[in-house]
Amino acid sequence: MAKSISEIQDEIISEFSLLDGDMEMTVFYIMELGQKLPDMNPAEKTETNEVKGCQSKVWLTAKLESDKLFFAADSNTAITKGLVSLLVRIFNGQSPDGILNADLYFMHKIGMERFIGTQRSNGFAAMIKQMKLYALAFKTQQEVRS
Amino acid sequence: MSVATRVSLDIENIRKQFPVLHQKVNGRDLVYFDNAATNQKPEVVINTLTEYYKGYNANIHRGIHTLAEKATKAYEETRQLAKAFINAASEQEIIFVRGVTEAINLVAASYGKTFIQSGDEIIISGLEHHSNIVPWQFVCESKGAILKVINVTDSGELDLSHYKTLLTSRTKLVAVNHASNSLGTINPIKQIIDLAHAHGAVVLIDGAQAGAHLEIDVQALNCDFYCLSSHKMFGPTGTGILYGKKALLELMPPYQGGGEMIKTVTFEKTTYNDLPYKFEAGTPNIADVIAFGKAIEFINGLGKDAIAAHEHELLVYATEKVKTLPHVTIIGEAKEKVGVVSFTVEGIHPFDIGQMLDARGIAVRTGHHCTEPLMARFGIEGTVRASFSVYNTKGEVDQLIEGLDRIIKFMK
Numbered sequence: 403m404a405k406s407i408s409e410i411q412d413e414i415i416s417e418f419s420l421l422d423g424d425m426e427m428t429v430f431y432i433m434e435l436g437q438k439l440p441d442m443n444p445a446e447k448t449e450t451n452e453v454k455g456c457q458s459k460v461w462l463t464a465k466l467e468s469d470k471l472f473f474a475a476d477s478n479t480a481i482t483k484g485l486v487s488l489l490v491r492i493f494n495g496q497s498p499d500g501i502l503n504a505d506l507y508f509m510h511k512i513g514m515e516r517f518i519g520t521q522r523s524n525g526f527a528a529m530i531k532q533m534k535l536y537a538l539a540f541k542t543q544q545e546v547r548s
Numbered sequence: 549m550s551v552a553t554r555v556s557l558d559i560e561n562i563r564k565q566f567p568v569l570h571q572k573v574n575g576r577d578l579v580y581f582d583n584a585a586t587n588q589k590p591e592v593v594i595n596t597l598t599e600y601y602k603g604y605n606a607n608i609h610r611g612i613h614t615l616a617e618k619a620t621k622a623y624e625e626t627r628q629l630a631k632a633f634i635n636a637a638s639e640q641e642i643i644f645v646r647g648v649t650e651a652i653n654l655v656a657a658s659y660g661k662t663f664i665q666s667g668d669e670i671i672i673s674g675l676e677h678h679s680n681i682v683p684w685q686f687v688c689e690s691k692g693a694i695l696k697v698i699n700v701t702d703s704g705e706l707d708l709s710h711y712k713t714l715l716t717s718r719t720k721l722v723a724v725n726h727a728s729n730s731l732g733t734i735n736p737i738k739q740i741i742d743l744a745h746a747h748g749a750v751v752l753i754d755g756a757q758a759g760a761h762l763e764i765d766v767q768a769l770n771c772d773f774y775c776l777s778s779h780k781m782f783g784p785t786g787t788g789i790l791y792g793k794k795a796l797l798e799l800m801p802p803y804q805g806g807g808e809m810i811k812t813v814t815f816e817k818t819t820y821n822d823l824p825y826k827f828e829a830g831t832p833n834i835a836d837v838i839a840f841g842k843a844i845e846f847i848n849g850l851g852k853d854a855i856a857a858h859e860h861e862l863l864v865y866a867t868e869k870v871k872t873l874p875h876v877t878i879i880g881e882a883k884e885k886v887g888v889v890s891f892t893v894e895g896i897h898p899f900d901i902g903q904m905l906d907a908r909g910i911a912v913r914t915g916h917h918c919t920e921p922l923m924a925r926f927g928i929e930g931t932v933r934a935s936f937s938v939y940n941t942k943g944e945v946d947q948l949i950e951g952l953d954r955i956i957k958f959m960k
Contacts, residue, residue: 424575425574425575425906425907425908426574426904426907426908428907429903429904429907430904430958433900433904433958433959457897457898457899457914457915457929457930458897458899478897479897479899479900480896480897480900480959481899481900481903482899
């Protein structure tokens with residue numbers, strides 16, 4: 403059975419706990435995760451797919467397959483790309499409702515809560531919002547059809 | 549400045565006066581290298597704020613009671629200190645504003661309203677902060693005036709030959725910064741002012757990055773307007789000054805209407821107060837102005853020469869060390885700079901560098917530094933900027949270099 407959003411978040415928290423709260427190691431590790439996320443097809447890095455933050459650019463596409471959402475994402479900054487890869491891991495294969503109702507507590511537990519805060523340099527916060535908007539759009543589409 | 553006259557500062561003792569510096573960020577001692585954004589406050593400035601509110605808070609210029617007298621006296625004392633600080637001829641030429649941004653907006657709105665007409669020209673430079681670009685765009689849009697921009701050379705200096713070609717009989721105003729916040733370039737403002745005057749234009753100087761670092765003598769410079777922000781010179785946020793030549797300020801209409809700036813009010817007609825109050829509507833930022841005065845005294849106590857000499861040492865040291873790192877390009881290598889080192893690292897976004905440095909307790913600024921056109925001129929999205937103040941040390945620069953070295957090795 404597919405893992406729930408909470409289960410995946412708990413896995414992530416557990417992986418990060420090995421870093422013992424060392425902020426430098428945490429930042430390096432997140433950047434490594436970003437390097438592992440496959441680059442998005444350049445053709446998809448369009449203005450439409452861009453989620454704007456001030457310094458960090460983030461691109462996001464989504465599709466619905468068998469009532470589950472799948473995302474592709476990329477960023478021009480390594481740390482945002484790393485955080486984005488975690489979001490993709492958490493949200494891929496989840497239902498629109500699951501995404502809409504998700505409480506992203508893992509960010510606090512890995513010491514990265516500032517990225518969902520109020521600073522305008524933050525493409526990451528805008529990205530979470532956009533992923534939830536996609537979920538809402540697909541959910542509405544489903545309801546209209548049924 | 550000559551080495552012989554320079555007094556050596558006791559940096560450790562100075563650091564003790566700044567409580568904020570003594571903390572750990574992410575497990576390491578804070579290294580605060582974001583002074584161009586705002587610098588830290590000594591105890592004397594911080595204590596003044598509390599003392600004011602605890603001891604003599606009262607509205608100024610309005611009351612006849614003891615507390616009001618005391619507050620008014622302290623407030624006007626800062627005006628005198630500011631006047632001496634920039635060698636203005638009269639305290640009527642010192643207007644308290646929120647900061648440089650408001651100062652420039654005031655001139656743009658007020659001077660612009662009366663003196664800028666359709667077809668007139670305003671010259672700014674490619675080094676300018678958005679606060680010294682956008683207000684002029686407002687004026688040009690509303691009056692049908694033309695905005696011209698002085699080119700920036702590859703070393704981050706203003707191209708004076710180009711400036712000379714921009715000046716015409718239609719030039720009404722030139723606005724440039726004394727020092728660049730993004731690159732650290734110190735501009736030849738005396739030359740710029742003299743050339744502008746030869747064409748009948750007035751000059752506004754954005755002194756935000758000069759207040760804490762450079763000698764300012766508005767009479768020697770003969771500039772028409774000069775702006776300072778308190779929070780960039782050891783004072784609190786929310787206050788600053790606009791200096792303007794008295795003759796000009798007399799001719800300029802008020803900026804904001806309200807209490808204090810009036811002489812008499814009837815529904816038929818209102819007459820305006822004398823300078824400087826004509827431009828100081830409403831209850832001002834009293835506590836912060838008083839504390840700003842303490843910041844000016846703090847700078848005077850250390851001596852600007854001594855401060856500048858120390859920061860220059862840091863600049864030279866940091867520049868040398870940054871150049872030893874692979875893949876790093878310094879942006880802005882003017883012959884004369886304030887203590888700012890702005891750089892890019894090939895293949896690593898400034899945002900990532902800033903995050904990694906922060907993880908090591910080092911505060912720098914990343915991005916376009918509110919100078920988007922300047923970044924575009926250099927074909928980059930942004931830089932990492934380390935900017936120094938009198939309380940920074942070579943040891944802190946070493947930590948920055950160590951951090952950068954680690955980041956570059958990790959990413960490459």
